[in-house]
Amino acid sequence: MxxxxxxxxxxxxxxxxxKALEAxxxxxxxxxxxxxxxxxxxxxxxxxxxxxxxALNRRSTTWRGLDDSDKTDITDEKAVGLMLKHPTLIxxxxxxxxxxxxxxxxxxxxxxxx
Numbered sequence: 565m566x567x568x569x570x571x572x573x574x575x576x577x578x579x580x581x582x583k584a585l586e587a588x589x590x591x592x593x594x595x596x597x598x599x600x601x602x603x604x605x606x607x608x609x610x611x612x613x614x615x616x617x618x619a620l621n622r623r624s625t626t627w628r629g630l631d632d633s634d635k636t637d638i639t640d641e642k643a644v645g646l647m648l649k650h651p652t653l654i655x656x657x658x659x660x661x662x663x664x665x666x667x668x669x670x671x672x673x674x675x676x677x678x
Contacts, residue, residue: 566591567677570606570658572598578657581669585659588678597651607644610658610665616643618667621655 567590571578585592595602610619620643621627627635634646647653659666659677666673 565661566593568593568595568660570595570597570602570654570660571656572596572652575656577669581657581659581674584674584678590677597654597656602648602651602654604644604648607647607654608640610654610667611640611644613665614667616640619643619655619658620647621653624652626650626652 567585569578569582569585569592571582571594573579573596582592582594607619616638620638622635630646630650655667657667657669659673664676666676
């Protein structure tokens with residue numbers, strides 16, 4: 565199965581996930597969110613499916629550097645706009661197949677893919 569993985573090449577968790585997915589025999593289409601970018605339609609679909617609360621990485625250095633006005637009154641549209649402007653705000657890795665997607669590499673996520 566071919567999977568698309570949205571990642572950051574400098575992210576240890578993303579590298580760990582990619583290594584595990586490749587070891588499990590998946591063909592990967594790896595997209596570095598900083599270098600390659602992402603489009604609005606992908607982010608809108610991600611937020612619609614998972615909610616901005618899961619898709620938006622509020623633990624990142626980028627988040628801490630935002631103005632307070634950017635961090636308040638978050639809506640789906642505002643979250644998409646922030647992630648478009650600052651791709652490192654996307655919680656990673658995002659793994660997408662033909663019929664499902666996951667965000668992050670928490671304990672339950674590898675069980676779905678590996």
